[in-house]
Amino acid sequence: MSNILDIKELSVAYHTEDGTVYALNNIDLELEDGETLGLVGETGAGKTTLAKSIMRLLPVPPAKIEYGDIIFSGENITDMDDEEIRAIRGNKISMIFQDPMSALNPVLTVGEQIKEAILAHNNISEDEAWSKSLEMLETVGITKNRARDYPHQFSGGMKQRVVIAMALACNPQILLADEPTTALDVTIQAQVLAMMRGLKEKFNTATILITHDLGIVAQMCEKVAIIYAGEIVEVGNVHDIFKNTAHPYTKGLLEAIPSIYADCKRLKPIDGLMPDPTIRHEGCAFSERCIYCDDICIHNQPPAVQSVGTDHKVRCWKPLCSTLS
Amino acid sequence: MAIPVLIGATFLVFTIMYFAPGDPAEIILGSNATHEALEALRIKLGVNDPFIVQYGRFFFNLLRGDLGISYRNSMPVTSLIADRLCNTVYLAVSGILFAVIVGIPVGVISAIKQYSLLDDIIMFATLFVTAVPTFWLALILVIVFSVNLGWFPASGMGRGASDFFVSLILPMLTLGCGYAALIARTARASVLDVKRQDYIDTARAKGLSENVVIWRHMMQNALIPIVTVIGLNFGVLLGGSVLTESIFSWPGVGRFVVESITYKDTPAVLGSIVVLAILFTLVNLLVDLIYAVLDPRIKSQYQSAWKKG
């Protein structure tokens, strides 16, 4: 299986009046065809920045891709000009955003918005695009006769379905889903996720599912990448991440989830906060909060991801489980 | 909806003018008239009647289009106003057109090029322009363009098509500049606000060209607050027209009000203000309609309110 997306050493910074924010540092990430990759991290870790960088949706005066390459389907899209990248957006790579309440234009009908996506990339007549848009609505479980309704007439869950329909309308090869269910309540969340699983089987779209919820990752993903302070600190298949956790941060995340079985008196958060992104740190980004921290961790950057198993890589001086140690 | 408020407004203005000093009989007949003549006239005019009766009379006459008789020249107020209303409307409309045609593009450009030097210049310029008093702007414009350059007449409304338009230019600029600056600022704020909405990201993520994003997605949403501001400030425009018409001796209702106050012609003042209030309310209704066209959320509200009866 080939990699449909290959990100190499991607570094992105925001240059603002108040200082430079180093949002992404040396990101390496691979996505295989048809695979669902979970991207897990805290708020502010850089997940959205990463997704937007792939689509080149970052606001370019403050933001800048300082270094690195994004290879899509064998082609380097990092330096593509506007016209070329627009041909890819919505067409080969689609993105859906976190808050369905504000993701749709309130003055256009939902059918119209889906049709627009289709017409942008397909040279077909308006009528054909309209009927295709009706089909997409049905695929996500919305009846055709609602196509002429406006977004405010839909509930949150249904709006998200519309957004998904819009994203998949041109049958993209990659779907970037930025916390698609975070803004929805739990029951609706389950419905939308079930629908996404069905769609994944039907269209075989490779997906990067951004979330901070490890439960969703367990349900939906084959591979998982953990991002912390703009760096990928661990990546592996879902089994290894949960059972053979290698990075102390990942371990902390897993331990912070209250167990439904055990008797839990207090939650176990990871103390501290993510480091200040305007300061380039010397050693490991996680060193301040890590209980296994050593001198080498504070002063030296851990080597770029090292293998600790098949398809399991970690960025740590003292990985918790390793075929090396 | 708007009708009770309008009725209330007529009541308000009537009540205020009720307290205006001056005996109408004396004003009309002069202070040399006999006591009996004055009293007879007072009874005829109905000014001795209780307040409510007087208001009732005023209101019913209003419904029939009768605004009373001017104290100054004993002509029907309605016809005096009718002669002048068109002129005020021409001025107001041209002022609005100017303000919209200049203001919206300026505001939008400023927003699209946020943080650039152009943006800063525009923001500063609009700040200044909104601070300029209408009557002072008129004076300066007249001094520069009439007295010194002789391009435009300093006062009066021209007869005949080309004279009319030439004489309209300076008053239109006077009235429209402040409005244009206000619209530019609102447009800028509105576009900036829309620009950072998620659905703009969504539109870009669909691969739409920047032009389509701006015109189809941003503008229709951004227009909504702009239209509101235009409507709300129409009243200020009408106030401004009072000053503008006075300076340019433009024969409109605004100037008429000022004259009437000077001559203590209460029916004329009352009638003019009521007419202008009606105009203002009509414009606001128009704005509400435009609103419903632009924003389907509002349209839904109206529709469900309508269904409820």
Next chain:
Amino acid sequence: MINMFSRKIGKERLNRVRSPLEQAASQFKKNKMAVIGLVIIIVLFAVAFFTIIIDFVTNDYIYNNYVINQNLVLRLAPPSASHIFGCDEFGRDLFMRILWGTKYSLFIGIGAILLAMFIGMPIGMVAGYYGGRTDNVIMRLMDVILAVPSMLLAMAIIAALGTSTVNLLIAMSVANIARFSRIARASVMTVKDNEFIEAARAIGANDMEILVKYIFPNAFSPNLVQFTLGIGNSILLVAGLSYLGLGVQPPSPEWGAILTTAKTYMRDAWHISVFPGMFLVISVVAFNMLGDGLRDAMDPKLKK
């Protein structure tokens, strides 16, 4: 065991948490225009107080002999070394007149809007808090007031009541009362249903306490912004009314009043038109810059 992961955060990685007031003040300082506006306003206040004190101390000597005395020899004299802004149609020194006119624009302008705020805010708060019938009645009343263009309303009131300073203040406030009440009502309604209000009731606070201690602080800041931005309009309104002869009466040198006769003499004496207007513009710009600065400083959404 629980503090297993705790380590000294140290290196003061976190910015010291600043109080909202400190944050607002530093944001404000960053906004240079607002500071310039503030400086200009301070200067204006200084001039106004200066003229008031001089009048008081010299028992109007300066006022009578330099501001309102007529000296027809100097009629319409253009700007010169001894009369830097020139003289008006009665030979009065324009510079002195403009200085003495500062206090009218400033105090009447600010006074009118302050009055409107003090009356309008409570009305709006009551309407928003109690809702229902009270709200409907009050808001309809405010709608009626706002249905008449405010300049015309002010003119009508002055026509009816006469041209005194008190009447001027009343006439100018009426429309603004309606505006402030709307804003106050809107902010009250957003806060009213918040849970902390219910919590306050649960601990036994009565309506008055709730209004004053909880609702008022939330209603205050949008009104504050409206207040500063409204001062500019207020000043222009005083000037406009005085220009029409309905405001401050001559010979008082209110800036708008000075401009009343400017048109008649504009061909020969451009200076009468230009200078008072400039001062009006500068004052209003200063207040607007201050208002913009305050609004930017207080609005967390606008922080980059």
